[in-house]
Structure formats: structure tokens, C-alpha cells
């Protein structure tokens with residue numbers, strides 16, 4: 570990437586003494602224009618701050634979390650920046666790309682597609698793990714301490730990135746994550762199109778498989794609503810629980826009676842996650 574990668578400011582909105590800004594840029598990994606959101610806490614006016622990545626779920630853009638989770642008040646108090654990438658490449662019109670809510674646009678699944686017609690653009694793993702971090706570090710007052718969280722498909726993304734990239738994230742957490750995509754309908758649909766029918770290529774994007782392989786010891790912190798419509802068919806947190814137990818991998822899984830899959834659930838527990846992240850982001854190395 571050139572040192573002068575350009576960003577176009579889309580909007581700037583003051584919030585809790587800090588700024589919520591949206592930027593457009595050309596994403597090389599995705600070969601299209603992308604928009605991302607960044608919340609800069611008031612501390613960022615005078616010092617470099619740590620950063621939490623948030624990966625959203627199916628149908629989302631960079632805006633859902635910023636508008637609905639209610640994270641800004643505490644992020645401002647704790648002094649952490651938050652970046653929300655979009656959930657897929659945009660502005661394209663690949664065959665079938667916009668036909669369903671759980672595949673194509675709004676549903677990149679944070680993988681690097683290898684199959685046509687997706688392989689040229691659907692490289693959200695590289696975009697979120699490497700390209701966007703490098704853009705953010707270059708343009709904003711961040712200090713290199715980063716953590717990651719996400720919801721549903723984005724919870725899957727957060728877990729996979731943290732498990733595959735030891736040392737990159739000081740903490741990882743997730744709300745209602747897809748933990749075993751190779752065994753659920755959302756994951757099977759997406760992976761068969763993006764990665765092809767050979768399931769050996771799928772396991773590198775599956776949190777249960779990554780824990781079973783034991784490549785990382787990163788502790789996992791997960792909240793799950795018990796009234797979540799997707800719990801049994803898609804999310805299956807008990808599978809991650811079993812994988813972690815087998816490997817003695819550190820996992821905190823909290824189940825909350827009555828909560829569904831929505832941002833009302835996320836907003837109810839986001840404070841615990843932000844405090845969990847802040848504690849680890851500010852820990853002396």
C-alpha cells in the first residue's frame with residue numbers, strides 16, 4: 570500500500586465529546602470502494618488511543634453498531650476508539666450477489682473467497698485483518714493496541730481472526746457468534762460458494778476447528794441470548810463449549826434468559842464487553 574492511501578470523509582458527528590466519522594476509500598483487497606465508521610473518543614484529541622474492532626452480522630453495514638449498540642458513552646469514558654468495517658464488498662453486481670440476506674452483499678463472512686465469481690472481490694479476511702488496520706494506523710491517533718468483537722457472522726469473524734492471529738488482539742469477545750459455520754446452514758451456504766466444495770478449505774474459518782487444532786490460547790468471552798431465534802440451527806454455542814473443554818481452552822460463555830438476537834441484546838451487555846476490552850487494551854505489556 571502506498572503511504573498516501575487516500576480517505577474521503579463522508580460525515581463527522583460529535584458524540585459524547587468525541588467524533589463519529591465515516592470514511593470512504595478504495596479497498597485494494599476487495600477491489601471496490603468501501604465505507605467504514607470510526608468512533609474517536611475525546612482523549613484522541615491529545616493522545617494516541619487503543620482501538621476495538623467491531624464486526625457486524627448479516628445484513629449490516631458500518632452503521633448498525635454505531636447507531637444501535639450505545640457504545641459511545643462508555644468508549645468516551647474509557648478512551649477507546651472503535652472501528653466498524655462494512656460486512657461485504659459493495660457497489661458490485663455479481664450474479665446472485667443481492668438475492669439473499671445470508672449470502673453475497675451484507676454477508677462476506679470474513680473469508681478470502683477462492684471461487685468464481687467471488688474470488689476477485691470477496692476477500693474480507695484480508696481486508697479486516699490487514700488492509701483496514703494498516704489504513705487506520707496510518708490515518709488516526711491510535712497506539713497499536715487493538716482488540717476485536719462482533720455479532721453473529723461478525724462474532725464468527727472476531728473469533729476466527731483472534732484465534733488465527735495470536736498477538737494481534739489484546740482481547741476478543743462476541744455476541745451470539747456463529748461458532749461452527751462448517752456445520753450450520755449459514756456457514757455451509759456461504760463457504761460452499763466462496764470456498765468451494767472441498768471442506769478441508771473451510772476449517773481455517775471455523776472457531777470450533779481452530780480451537781480443536783490448538784493454535785492459540787486466546788481466552789474467549791461470549792454472550793448468548795437464550796431466546797435467540799438462531800440459537801439451535803445456526804449458533805450452537807455448546808459446540809464451542811465442548812471444543813474448549815476438550816482442549817482446556819479458556820472460555821467464558823454467558824447465557825442470558827429472554828434475550829433475542831437483536832441489538833437490544835447487544836446494547837444490554839455492551840458495557841461488560843467494553844470494560845473487558847479496555848482492561849486488556851490498557852494492560853502494560
Ligand SMILES: N[C@@H](CCC(=O)N[C@@H](CS)C(=O)NCC(=O)O)C(=O)O
Nearest residue numbers: 626627628629633670721722831832
Ligand atoms: N431477519 C434479519 C436476519 C438477519 C439478522 O438478524 N441480522 C443481524 C445480524 S446476524 C443484524 O444485526 N441485523 C441488523 C440490525 O439488527 O441492525 C434481517 O434480515 O435483518
